[in-house]
Amino acid sequence: MTTVTPLPNALVAATRAxxxxxxxxxLDRPAVAAALDAAALDFETDTPGTLDGVTITNTIPSGAYLALWDAETEIEDNPVSGLPCNFAGYIRQAIYRTWPEEPAPLNPGSATLAAQETGLRARLAVVRDGLDAARHPGDVAALVDCLVTLHRKLADLADAVTADHARPDVQSATAAEPFALDLAGCTAYTAAILRTAHAKGLRPTWGQDRGNARRIVLNAPGPNGAFGSIQIGKRTGKVLRAEVIPGNDRAAIHATGTNAVRTLIASLPTHP
Structure with a gap:
């Protein structure tokens, strides 16, 4: 009798599949479900190869590879199914350790929509972290359901942003001041916060670094315009803290941590 010894990361991929x-x-997609079940079975029954006596841990069995490709092709051909087109990347991440590409930035002109995008991307980051650590099938299933829901909500929000961009006042504002801040090294959560700041009219720009933190300068126009700064970790790309003065002769407001800073920026009035 042949003994099958799949690797732990292959079993994680199987649970996600x-x-x-x-x-x-x-979602009534039996063909996709069947392909994913086939991929899971291959992950569970494949014994990894070796190279010079060393077990190969970062490859996907050929049967699982083809089954995932079939499932993704089915979704790409029928995108209204409710599953994100890159969903198989969440399964491959167990092997390759690289998450699928995030949905493209929406760049809403409305502060309300920008805050919604920030919230959804923040929740998506939390769910990804949870999925990375989850091993029990029940926990994985719950997190996968959250992923599907969040991707669907982001897709719905993208439609709302497209409709909002069609408004003449938003079109002129967007054309006048496009969001062009270099977000290299920032997490998705940080990027979403900075986009909210832009949508609020705070005109975020990079300032001088301070110690281990990069600094974003906020400077809304006018005597009642808010100004201040957001500090971002050089190594992590995460928001550390913020200080905002909501207008001349107003007391400074401080926030520490990504959630608190997001709440602070979202609470500020929109400046023209």
Missing amino acids: RAFAAAARR
């Missing part, structure tokens, strides 16, 4: 298969069935 079965969770996405269950989601596909609930």
Whole structure:
């Protein structure tokens, strides 16, 4: 009798594949579910190869590779299914350790929509962290359901942003001041906060670094315009703290941590 010894990361990939298969069935996509079940079975029954006596840990079995490709192709051909087109990347991440590309920035002209985008991307980052650590099938299934829901909400928000951009006042404002801040090294959560600051009319720009932190300068126009700064970790790209003065002769408001800074920026009035 042949002994099968799959690697732990292959079993993690199999658990995720079965969770996405269950989601596909609930969305009435039996072909996608069947392909994902086939991928899961291959992950569970494949014994990894070796090279010069060293076990190869970062490859996907050929059967699973083809099954994931079939599932993704089905979704790409029918994008209204409710699953994100890159969903198989969440399964491959267990092997390759690289998350799929995030949805493209929406760049809303409305502060309300910008705050919604910030919130959804923040929740997506939290769910990804949870999925990375989860091993129990029930926990994985719950997190996969959250991922599907968040991607769907981002897609719905993208439609709302497109409709909002069609308004003449938003078109002129967007054309006058496009969001062009270099976000290299920033996390998705940080980038979303900075986009909210831009949508609020705070005109975020890079300032001089301070110690281990990079500094974003905020400077809304007018005597009642808010100004201040946001500090971002050089190594982590995460928001550390912020100080905002909401107008001349007003007391400074301080916030520490990404959630508090997001709340602070979202609470500020929009400046023209």
